[in-house]
Amino acid sequence: MNWLELAWLIPVAPFAAFLLIALMPKRTLGWEDGCGYAIAGAGTALALSALVIWEVINGNTLTVDSPRFTWLIIGDTTVTFGIWIDQLTALMLLVVSVVGTLVVVYSAGYMHHEGPTRRRYYAEIMLFISVMYGLVLADNYLEMFVFWELVGLCSYLLIGFWYERPTAASAAKRAFIVTRVGDIMFMAGIIILLKYVGNLDFATLFEGGATAHIPSNMLTLSTALIFGGAIGKSAQFPLHEWLPDAMEGPTTVSALIHAATMVKAGVYLVARSYPLLVQSPESLLFVAIIGGVTAIVAASCALAANDIKRVLAYSTISQLGYMILGLGAGGYLVFELHNTSGYTAATFHLMNHAFFKALLFLCAGSVIHAVGTNDMRLMGGLRKKMKITSMTMLIGALAIAGVPPLSGFWSKDEVLAAVWHAGEFDWAFTVLWALGIATAFMTAFYMFRMWFMTFAGEQRSEFHAHESPKTMTVPLMILAGLAIVSGFALFIGDGFKVFMGGAIEGLVPGAHHESVVDVAVEIFTDPLTYVSLVLAVAGIVLAYRMYYMPGFDRSVFARGVPGTVQKALENRWYISKFYDDFAYKVWYGFSLLTDLFDRYVIDGMVNGFAYLAVRWSAIIRKGQSGNVQRYTSLIVVGIIVLLLFMLYVVPWGGW
Amino acid sequence: MIPIEYWLIFSSLLLAIGAYGVLTRKNAIVVLMCIEIMLNAANINLVAFSSYYSTLHPAFGTDASGQVFALFSIAIAAAEVAVGLAILLSVYRRYQTIDVDKINIMRW
Numbered sequence: 083m084n085w086l087e088l089a090w091l092i093p094v095a096p097f098a099a100f101l102l103i104a105l106m107p108k109r110t111l112g113w114e115d116g117c118g119y120a121i122a123g124a125g126t127a128l129a130l131s132a133l134v135i136w137e138v139i140n141g142n143t144l145t146v147d148s149p150r151f152t153w154l155i156i157g158d159t160t161v162t163f164g165i166w167i168d169q170l171t172a173l174m175l176l177v178v179s180v181v182g183t184l185v186v187v188y189s190a191g192y193m194h195h196e197g198p199t200r201r202r203y204y205a206e207i208m209l210f211i212s213v214m215y216g217l218v219l220a221d222n223y224l225e226m227f228v229f230w231e232l233v234g235l236c237s238y239l240l241i242g243f244w245y246e247r248p249t250a251a252s253a254a255k256r257a258f259i260v261t262r263v264g265d266i267m268f269m270a271g272i273i274i275l276l277k278y279v280g281n282l283d284f285a286t287l288f289e290g291g292a293t294a295h296i297p298s299n300m301l302t303l304s305t306a307l308i309f310g311g312a313i314g315k316s317a318q319f320p321l322h323e324w325l326p327d328a329m330e331g332p333t334t335v336s337a338l339i340h341a342a343t344m345v346k347a348g349v350y351l352v353a354r355s356y357p358l359l360v361q362s363p364e365s366l367l368f369v370a371i372i373g374g375v376t377a378i379v380a381a382s383c384a385l386a387a388n389d390i391k392r393v394l395a396y397s398t399i400s401q402l403g404y405m406i407l408g409l410g411a412g413g414y415l416v417f418e419l420h421n422t423s424g425y426t427a428a429t430f431h432l433m434n435h436a437f438f439k440a441l442l443f444l445c446a447g448s449v450i451h452a453v454g455t456n457d458m459r460l461m462g463g464l465r466k467k468m469k470i471t472s473m474t475m476l477i478g479a480l481a482i483a484g485v486p487p488l489s490g491f492w493s494k495d496e497v498l499a500a501v502w503h504a505g506e507f508d509w510a511f512t513v514l515w516a517l518g519i520a521t522a523f524m525t526a527f528y529m530f531r532m533w534f535m536t537f538a539g540e541q542r543s544e545f546h547a548h549e550s551p552k553t554m555t556v557p558l559m560i561l562a563g564l565a566i567v568s569g570f571a572l573f574i575g576d577g578f579k580v581f582m583g584g585a586i587e588g589l590v591p592g593a594h595h596e597s598v599v600d601v602a603v604e605i606f607t608d609p610l611t612y613v614s615l616v617l618a619v620a621g622i623v624l625a626y627r628m629y630y631m632p633g634f635d636r637s638v639f640a641r642g643v644p645g646t647v648q649k650a651l652e653n654r655w656y657i658s659k660f661y662d663d664f665a666y667k668v669w670y671g672f673s674l675l676t677d678l679f680d681r682y683v684i685d686g687m688v689n690g691f692a693y694l695a696v697r698w699s700a701i702i703r704k705g706q707s708g709n710v711q712r713y714t715s716l717i718v719v720g721i722i723v724l725l726l727f728m729l730y731v732v733p734w735g736g737w
Numbered sequence: 738m739i740p741i742e743y744w745l746i747f748s749s750l751l752l753a754i755g756a757y758g759v760l761t762r763k764n765a766i767v768v769l770m771c772i773e774i775m776l777n778a779a780n781i782n783l784v785a786f787s788s789y790y791s792t793l794h795p796a797f798g799t800d801a802s803g804q805v806f807a808l809f810s811i812a813i814a815a816a817e818v819a820v821g822l823a824i825l826l827s828v829y830r831r832y833q834t835i836d837v838d839k840i841n842i843m844r845w
Contacts, residue, residue: 708841713757
């Protein structure tokens, strides 16, 4: 039995759960208002995903010859729906299924106090998981775009879960509208592809000959626009400000959608479009620059954030920037060196980040559940009361900071190494590498700042913290285990690099496969590894010094140059303020102008025509006298005139 | 056999007389009668052309469709008169007149 052919069932299972929860009568919902169905749906999808992943690990893929059904026929263009399973799909399936299932289990505890609205929550989260699987399995850009919009919708619904709070409602709107900017770019990009190739199937587009029809500048434009979709969805600079605001949703939503899966869709899109991207170095450089700038801007914002979830949100943006940077640099390595290491590093980081960031978010959720506030300044001293949470969060923080042997160390190092190597072909990558290494330092610092502020020291406000229930701590422990071991995927079997390299092997004919030993030797003999390691440790030590040891005078950040920087960081580099000012002043002014134009010119024209019609009718309505004989005589005169016309004028004119 | 032209002149005259009556008479009943005259002018044309057709194409035999049309037309005229008179009756009940010059409420 070929499990790959049944992969289309993966999204069906959570969708069935969604229908059951959303449409069945209230008394059938059972445990936790539908959580039972949700766990069953997510669990079925997890089991099926595991089978599919197993097939892919055994070297079976289902790409060009996958079964498809026709969805639309427009002229010569046929749009089909199908599934596309390669190593990249398997990786995303792993992330979505594992994190999705654990988050649903965790929700049973976290959402326990929400009462009947839990039904809406579970229905929406099941819909999200279902369409996320659809996005991952899609085999053409249009199908992907449909699911892309649907995950955006679910994100909107779940950020606005507590819609009675004005901040949540406006954050949901903001997330929806800002990502829509990226979606429009994505759509424009695929329209260009459709125009030149006439087909949006990956099978056609990724085959070597297809792009020959596209002029190279249009290919650059199209790939850059497709990356624009990733800028919106993966919250890259300059469209990143929606993600911190999206933290208004429940923490489980932040963990699942805004850390582990949906925001990865942008990275997935870039990785999926690799066969097109590598043909356009300009786009790759653009991708890498956006990624590098995002990484450092977001990391710096995280330095001064006081909301525990916002620290994690900025950290997510920053790590997504890392992945995008790795993909951009990896493209240079692919066409210059026939080396897939950048691509594998970025996708590796994608997987590791999904595990440790979901872990961190769920730990934060556990803390918020116990303390009842998001503000880290009001926490402190939770280590003794929440042993499991504090330990798992420490593991997550060590993993993201890049301390060996936890997962973040391996993948972050691989990404930085790829960027460094790409520096041989364009000096911009050397600059980006410097940004990346600075980001690594900041990451270690802000993560431990968060950990120390939350768990260490004295309790700074009144609360009665308690450890969370089993349904919450068990997923935490599983994720902590994954955060520790997922990095070793690099050394299992042929190694992660060879496995992921399989996804783009068509682009690198005759590439040299590194053995597991080579990979290990390379990591430990490269001096850059020790540079990033030292910086990570320095970041941790600095955080320890500033936020744990007593006697550090933090008033230096209140004035002078450090004060200005601190203020800028607290205001997120004024980017959000810039957008607000832009909206309030520039755009509002423009709107006023268009309003005037609308009222006086457009409406003026409409009203003018109406006025003319009224006046003209007032004149000609006098003709309707009500006298039947006058009407009749007009008919007779008309007939006579027509007759004369037909009998004399028409023959005379020779028509 | 009377030539077709005679029939056509006769029916034209009938139509003209009818139209003149419709345009000039004040009494709505007379107007209705004049309309009937105009309709009959058309009926005469139908019958005349029906007979003329078989004279023109003896090979096709006789064709009665013009005469059948005339019969239909007469039946419809009868129905029309019934409706017309009923309208006039209710107009008279309301306005105590059937002078078409005075019945001009359907105006601006």
